[in-house]
Structures are given as C-alpha cells and as structure tokens.
Amino acid sequence: MIRSMLYATDLGLYAPYVMQHALALARTFKAELYVVHAVEPMGLFAESVLQSYLDEQALNEFHRQGLNTVMANIEQRVLDSFREELGEGQQDLQLIKSVRVFQGDPSQVILEQAAKLSVDLLIVGSHCQGANGESPLGRTAARVLQLSRVPVYLVPLVQRRRQGEA
Numbered sequence: 001m002i003r004s005m006l007y008a009t010d011l012g013l014y015a016p017y018v019m020q021h022a023l024a025l026a027r028t029f030k031a032e033l034y035v036v037h038a039v040e041p042m043g044l045f046a047e048s049v050l051q052s053y054l055d056e057q058a059l060n061e062f063h064r065q066g067l068n069t070v071m072a073n074i075e076q077r078v079l080d081s082f083r084e085e086l087g088e089g090q091q092d093l094q095l096i097k098s099v100r101v102f103q104g105d106p107s108q109v110i111l112e113q114a115a116k117l118s119v120d121l122l123i124v125g126s127h128c129q130g131a132n133g134e135s136p137l138g139r140t141a142a143r144v145l146q147l148s149r150v151p152v153y154l155v156p157l158v159q160r161r162r163q164g165e166a
Contacts, residue, residue, distance in 0.1 A: 001029075001120070002025070002031050002120045002121050003029070003031050003032065003120055004031055004032040004097075004117065004118070004119045004121075005022065005025060005026060005032070005033050005119055005120065005121040005122070005123055005153075006033075006035075006036060006113060006114050006117060006119040006121070007019065007022035007033060007034070007035050007036070007123040007124075008035075008036050008037070008038070008122065008123065008140075009036070009037050009078065010037070010106070010140075011078065012125075012127070014127060014157060015081070015125070016081070016085045017155065018123065018124070018125040018155045019082065019085060020085075021153065021155050022035075022123045023086075023092045023095060025121070025153065026092075027092070031095075031120070032095070032097040033095045033097060034096075034098055034100070034113070035096055035098070035099040035100070036100050036101075036102065036109065036110060037074060037078060037099075037100075037101045037102075038101075038102055038103070038104055038105070038106035038109035039074065039101060039102070039103045039104075040103075040104075040105070040106070041103055041104065050062065067103065071101045071102075071103070072101075074101040075099050075100065075101050078101070079093075079099055082096070082099075106140040107139070107140045107143035107144050110122065110124070110140070110144055111143075111148060114148065114149075114150060115149070119150060120150060120151075121150060121151050121152075121153055122144060122148055122151070122152045123152075124140070124141050124153075124154060124155070125138075125154075125157070126154050126155060126157055127141075127157040136156075136157070141154060
C-alpha cells in the first residue's frame, strides 16, 4: 500500500513532466506527496572567492543567513513552478504535504529524506546532465536505485523516449 511518496526534483527542463507523474500517482493512491530538492554544496573555488572578500564573521553570517535565504527562495520557486504548471489544476497542490530544499549530495539527501519521512515510494527522473547524453541514467538516479530501501518510480527522459520511437 502506498500512503506517502517523495518526489525528488532537480528543477530542470523535464521537472514538470516528472511532477505530472508524481501528482498522478498521488491522486491514484490518495497518498501524501513530499517534494525535495537538493542543492550541491558550494565548491572550493566559490568558497575561496567569498573568503577573499569577507572577513570570518561576515563569512559565517553569510553561511548562516544567506544559505537559509537561498533555500527559502528555492522552496518558493518550486511552489511557484507547480502553480504555473498546474494552471487550473490547483487542487493538485493540496496533495503536496511539503516542499523542502536541503544542501548536500542529491542522492544522499533523497535517501535520507525518504528514511526520515518513511515514504513508501520514491519518484525521480532518469536523465543525465552530461554534455553528450550517452548515459541513459544520471548519477543521482543510479545511486538512488542502487541504495533505496523503498521502491523507486523512475521517469524516463522524454527526449530519449521520443527519439527511440522515431
């Protein structure tokens, strides 16, 4: 029985397509839908640039306040994109129990949130961010499939599927 699901979004080009799958599953199973987005930690180069312009106290304040502000803005962006995508289907927003943004490795964030929320199903897109798109499965999707303790609903890349149909 599926009572709750976690949809992991990358906010990319195909996110609305994957979201439609997540909402359809939530309607079908009358399940709670949690949405999570992971923001990769700042790289060493960006960190060193900040250190060159900010003193230690300002840098600590930036990390504490700036990161919270960025996360809140991303959460709002996710909700706004859902509202825009759904148009007149606003009642589907009621299926979404929460939208959360966390900093960390995406696959680790997804798996940690799935365990914390005790969801019955994970929903992820399959795509790869690589330049040539040779790999049909992205790094995050592959790690989630390998390590998940609950079933994973994997939404294939739309463009790849269409190319195969031609």
